[in-house]
Amino acid sequence: MTLNRTEKDFLGEKQIPADKLFGIQSLRARENFPDHTPFSLQWYKAMGHVKLACYLTYESFARTVLEKELEDRLPSPLIPIEIIKAMQTAAMEVSEGKHFEDFIVPAISGGAGTSINMNINEIISNRALQILGKPAGEYSLIDPIAHANIYQSTNDVVPTALKIAVMQLLNTLEESINRLRRETERLEGEGRKVLRIGRTQMQDAVPSSYGMLFAAYNEALSRDWWRVSKAFERIKVVNLGGSAIGTGIGVPRYYIMEAARNLQTLTGLPVNRSENLPDATSNLDSLTEVHAILKAHAVNLEKIASDLRLLASDISKPAEVILPKKQIGSTIMPGKVNPVIAEFVISVAHQVYSNDQLITTLAGQGCLELNAYLPIIGHRMLESLELMIAADDTLRENLFVGLQIDAQAAARRLWHSPSIATALNPYIGYHKAAEIARFMLQNQTDIFTANEKLGVMDKDKLKEILQPERLLQLGFSIYEL
Numbered sequence: 001m002t003l004n005r006t007e008k009d010f011l012g013e014k015q016i017p018a019d020k021l022f023g024i025q026s027l028r029a030r031e032n033f034p035d036h037t038p039f040s041l042q043w044y045k046a047m048g049h050v051k052l053a054c055y056l057t058y059e060s061f062a063r064t065v066l067e068k069e070l071e072d073r074l075p076s077p078l079i080p081i082e083i084i085k086a087m088q089t090a091a092m093e094v095s096e097g098k099h100f101e102d103f104i105v106p107a108i109s110g111g112a113g114t115s116i117n118m119n120i121n122e123i124i125s126n127r128a129l130q131i132l133g134k135p136a137g138e139y140s141l142i143d144p145i146a147h148a149n150i151y152q153s154t155n156d157v158v159p160t161a162l163k164i165a166v167m168q169l170l171n172t173l174e175e176s177i178n179r180l181r182r183e184t185e186r187l188e189g190e191g192r193k194v195l196r197i198g199r200t201q202m203q204d205a206v207p208s209s210y211g212m213l214f215a216a217y218n219e220a221l222s223r224d225w226w227r228v229s230k231a232f233e234r235i236k237v238v239n240l241g242g243s244a245i246g247t248g249i250g251v252p253r254y255y256i257m258e259a260a261r262n263l264q265t266l267t268g269l270p271v272n273r274s275e276n277l278p279d280a281t282s283n284l285d286s287l288t289e290v291h292a293i294l295k296a297h298a299v300n301l302e303k304i305a306s307d308l309r310l311l312a313s314d315i316s317k318p319a320e321v322i323l324p325k326k327q328i329g330s331t332i333m334p335g336k337v338n339p340v341i342a343e344f345v346i347s348v349a350h351q352v353y354s355n356d357q358l359i360t361t362l363a364g365q366g367c368l369e370l371n372a373y374l375p376i377i378g379h380r381m382l383e384s385l386e387l388m389i390a391a392d393d394t395l396r397e398n399l400f401v402g403l404q405i406d407a408q409a410a411a412r413r414l415w416h417s418p419s420i421a422t423a424l425n426p427y428i429g430y431h432k433a434a435e436i437a438r439f440m441l442q443n444q445t446d447i448f449t450a451n452e453k454l455g456v457m458d459k460d461k462l463k464e465i466l467q468p469e470r471l472l473q474l475g476f477s478i479y480e481l
Contacts, residue, residue, distance in 0.1 A: 005137040021102040021136060023122035023144060029115035035106035039116070040382045044103055046164035047120045048094030050157050050240065051148070053263035055088045058150055060262075061254050079150060083142055086128035099123050107379040112372040113158035121148035151251045153243045155281055155370055160238040160263070160271075162378040166290065167269045169385040170231055176392035177225045177297070181218055183400040188214035193468045196320060196410040197417050204419035207471045210405050217304050224297040231290045236270045238263070239280035245369035246278030284363040284371050287381055294384045295356045301391055302349035308399065309342040320410040324402035341399040348391040355380040415446040423465060424457070426476050432456055 004015040007024035014024045062078045065071055071078060093099060102123050105115045121144035126136035128148075134141055142148070191210025198208030240263060241256035243249050248256050260273035274280035311321040329338035358380050362373040371377070414420055418437035425433050439450040451462050464470065 005135075007137060007139075016137065018136065021099055021123040021126040022104050022119055023126065023137070025115065025118035025144070026102075026104050026122055029105045029109055029111075029119065033106050033109040033115070035108045037107040037379070039103055039105060039107050040165065040379060041097060041100060042165040042169060042382055042386075043116075043162060043378060044100055044120075045095050045097050046161040046168070047116070047157070048091050048096070049164055049266055050161045050263060051120060051124060051152075052088055052091035052095060053240070053259055053266050054150070054152055054157070055084055055091060056262045056266075057255050057259045059084050059088070060258060061252055064254065079147055082132065083128065083147060086131040087124055087142070087148060089131055090124040090127035093127065094120065094123060099127060107375070109375045110372070111375075112154060112370055113374050113378075114154045116158050116375060117149070117152075117154040118144060121145065124148045151241075151243075151255050155244050156239045156242045156246075156277075159281070159284075159374055159378075160240045160260075162287075162374070162381070163235045163238055164263070164267055164269060164271070165378075165382055166235055166287075166385065167232055167271075168267075169382065169389065170228060170290075173297075173385060173389050173392070174225060174228050176389045176396075177221060177228060180392045180396045180400070181221045181225065183396045184214050184218040184221060187400060187403065188218055191405055193472075194405055194407045194410060195414050195468055195471065197414050197419055204417045206419055206422045207414060209468065209472055210410070212472065213307070217300075220300040220303070224300055227293045227296060231293050232270055234286045234289050237272050237274045237280055237286070239274055239277050241273060242277035242281050246274075246276075246281035248277065278369065282366055282369045282371065284366060284374070284377060287377060288360055288363045291356050291359050291381055291384060294388055295352055297388055298349040298352040298384075298391075301345050301388075301395065305342040305345040305349075305395065305399075308403070309339040309346075312339060318406060318409045320406050320413065322404040322406065323399060326398055341394055345391045345395055348387045351387060352384045355384045415448065416440070416444070420447050420466070423471055424462075427461075427465060428457055 003018040005018045006013055007016050009024055011028075014027050016023060016027060058079070059081070062081070062084070065074065065078060103119050105119045109115045125139065125142045125144045125148045128142050129136055129138050132141075188211050191214055194210040196208055196210055196213070197204045198206050198212075238260055239246055241248060241251055241259045243251050256273070260271055264271040308321055308323065312319050312323045323339055323341070325337045326340060327337070329336040329340070359377050362377050363371065365371065365373055418440045421433040421437035421440070424436065436447065436450050436454060436456055439445070439454055440447060443450070443453075445453075447466070448459070448462065451457060452459060
């Protein structure tokens with residue numbers, strides 16, 4: 001038989017399982033917001049870090065008050081040090097991901113994050129009570145608002161925690177992009193002299209190489225890495241200490257000045273208190289900007305995945321690119337293997353595009369001093385980060401590693417493509433090159449045979465022109481003609 005405890009607020013009372021760390025406010029939120037999407041563990045842990053920074057700051061403030069004998073000036077007594085220490089321990093446990101099963105507020109909620117904050121406050125209060133040998137729910141000793149939320153507001157701790165979580169995942173994303181880049185560089189090197197047909201609008205165009213193809217991917221990923229590395233500058237400014245709307249009402253100035261510094265020390269992240277706390281509280285354009293950087297990375301990953309899926313397809317055989325075989329592709333067609341990694345990456349990209357639209361529109365829905373839609377904005381932001389990390393990692397591990405290029409098939413296709421005649425334009429002119437291309441097309445033959453039949457140019461000169469070094473050089477020199 002499960003024992004319950006009764007908790008009350010000004011709206012009434014609720015029965016809470018006695019062994020649970022959540023309380024009445026968390027339960028009301030769970031009932032009011034019947035969404036089953038789980039809240040981000042990363043954001044949850046970041047809330048623990050923010051709360052710990054707040055309690056460390058309060059402890060320092062309290063010691064200063066006592067040292068200067070100013071306690072009688074406060075409207076209420078200082079929180080006893082043993083309670084502060086117990087809440088610090090509880091907050092540290094939250095920052096480590098402990099008690100996550102007692103966080104019952106779903107990912108999508110109303111109220112600008114008040115339910116998120118209260119669920120954390122209740123977990124910390126009840127865990128601190130346990131640490132002190134008291135039963136959960138003894139709020140006369142440790143109260144979720146009067147103690148766990150001391151000198152805080154939902155409107156500063158929740159967005160600050162979101163930015164901490166975002167920065168932590170940006171660190172991981174930066175590493176993932178770099179690992180993918182290194183694998184791209186390997187393929188670039190291996191394909192440097194592997195000729196292929198460059199294509200425009202899905203039609204044969206001019207000679208190229210697989211080295212050039214992967215070099216282009218590497219350059220795009222390098223831009224992605226650079227943009228992600230600069231994203232920290234966009235969101236390192238937090239509004240911790242600003243209270244409800246950034247005015248710091250009801251908060252000691254000492255606390256406002258020190259809280260963000262303590263958070264920086266705790267996390268090792270470049271966290272800074274905003275010089276304009278109302279701006280940092282009401283405007284979410286920095287999150288919109290960072291997500292746009294994620295969208296740009298998603299665009300590049302989709303392009304890469306789409307290209308390789310096309311080059312490896314059965315539409316044109318033999319395929320020049322052979323993707324690693326990762327799982328069976330059909331329950332009815334024996335031997336079928338699908339490009340599932342590329343499809344996963346493309347799916348991720350489109351989820352990120354969707355998230356970008358949501359974040360953009362809801363960031364614009366901020367009203368006067370606050371944006372009420374921070375919970376879903378934060379959820380989608382963190383989802384995009386985790387998806388992009390997953391896409392980078394699987395693209396590297398399950399597609400780039402093990403990818404093979406059939407150099408002979410690629411060269412054979414190039415020599416038989418009329419597009420190769422474009423390389424002769426500087427030497428014999430467009431019209432004679434077109435004559436060779438037309439003969440190749442009509443007779444389904446390669447450029448060497450076509451030139452021999454038509455006698456347009458010396459065959460040794462043709463072979464010299466079609467060497468990889470000459471085909472792939474930037475432009476031509478008049479001395480080479």
